[in-house]
Amino acid sequence: MAEALLTLEGVHTHIGQYHILQGVDLTVPRGGLTVLLGRNGAGKTTTLRTIMGLWKPSRGRVTFAGRDIAGLSTPDIARAGIAYVPEAMGIFSDLTVAENMTLAARRGPPDKARLDWIFAFFPALRRFWSQPAGVLSGGQKQMLAIARAVVEPRALILVDEPTKGIAPAIIDNMIGAFAELKREGTTILLVEQNFRFAAALGDTVAVMDDGRVVHRDRMAALAADEAAQTRLLGLTLDAHQ
Numbered sequence: 001m002a003e004a005l006l007t008l009e010g011v012h013t014h015i016g017q018y019h020i021l022q023g024v025d026l027t028v029p030r031g032g033l034t035v036l037l038g039r040n041g042a043g044k045t046t047t048l049r050t051i052m053g054l055w056k057p058s059r060g061r062v063t064f065a066g067r068d069i070a071g072l073s074t075p076d077i078a079r080a081g082i083a084y085v086p087e088a089m090g091i092f093s094d095l096t097v098a099e100n101m102t103l104a105a106r107r108g109p110p111d112k113a114r115l116d117w118i119f120a121f122f123p124a125l126r127r128f129w130s131q132p133a134g135v136l137s138g139g140q141k142q143m144l145a146i147a148r149a150v151v152e153p154r155a156l157i158l159v160d161e162p163t164k165g166i167a168p169a170i171i172d173n174m175i176g177a178f179a180e181l182k183r184e185g186t187t188i189l190l191v192e193q194n195f196r197f198a199a200a201l202g203d204t205v206a207v208m209d210d211g212r213v214v215h216r217d218r219m220a221a222l223a224a225d226e227a228a229q230t231r232l233l234g235l236t237l238d239a240h241q
C-alpha cells in the first residue's frame with residue numbers, strides 16, 4: 001500500500017458536553033481516494049472538521065505529511081496543503097463564478113492553465129464564468145465548490161457528500177472529475193452515502209460507527225461483498241442510486 005499522507009490515531013473530539021469522536025484511527029494513503037462511509041450521525045463530518053481544525057481534538061494525533069497538525073489553526077492547516085469542501089459548499093451566491101474562484105486562490109489570481117484544466121471537467125464553470133454563483137444549479141454549485149478547493153494544487157482535499165441532492169446525470173460528470181483529480185495526484189478523503197459513486201472512485205474505504213472507525217478495507221473488496229455492506233452499512237446505504 002502507498003505511504004500514508006494523513007493518519008489519525010486515537011482521535012477524540014468533544015463538541016460542548018458531547019463526546020463525538022471516541023478514538024478514531026484512520027489512514028489516508030497518498031495519491032488515493034479514501035471513502036468514509038457510515039450511517040447518519042456516525043461522526044464522518046466531525047472527522048473532516050477535526051482534520052481541518054474546525055473542531056480541536058481533545059486527545060490523539062493527526063499527522064499530515066509527517067507533521068502533527070492537531071491543534072493548529074484552520075488557516076495553518078489550509079496552508080499546509082489541505083482543502084475542505086463542506087456539505088454546505090461555502091460558495092458566495094452573490095459573487096460571480098470568477099470572483100468565487102479568485103477568492104479561493106491564495107497565491108494571487110488563478111493560474112490560466114489551471115483554470116483550463118478545471119474547465120475541461122467542469123465546463124459549466126466556463127459557461128457561467130461572469131454570472132453570479134446563485135444562478136447555478138445544485139450540481140453546478142457543487143462543482144464550483146470542488147473547483148475552488150483545487151484552484152491551486154493541494155496535497156489533500158476533504159469533500160463532504162458531493163452527490164447529495166444531485167441528479168444522476170451530474171453524478172456521472174462528478175465521477176469523471178474526481179477521476180481526473182486522482183490522475184493529477186491529488187489525495188482525496190470523501191464522505192459519501194451514494195455507494196455507486198463511492199465504489200466507482202474509492203481505492204480504500206473506512207466505515208464509521210458511534211464515533212470510531214469500525215472497518216477498513218479496499219473499496220473493491222467491500223463493493224464485492226454484499227453481506228459486509230448490509231452488516232456494516234445497513235439500510236442507510238443508498239446502494240441503488
Ligand SMILES: Nc1ncnc2c1ncn2[C@@H]1O[C@H](COP(=O)(O)OP(=O)(O)OP(=O)(O)O)[C@@H](O)[C@H]1O
Nearest residue numbers: 015016018020038039040041042043044045046047
Ligand atoms: N455542533 C454540534 N453540536 C452538538 N452535536 C453535534 C454537533 N455536530 C454534530 N453533532 C453530533 O455529532 C454526531 C456526529 O455527527 P456528524 O455530523 O459528524 O455525523 P455524520 O456521520 O457526518 O452524519 P451525517 O451523514 O448525518 O452528516 C451526531 O450525533 C451529531 O448529532
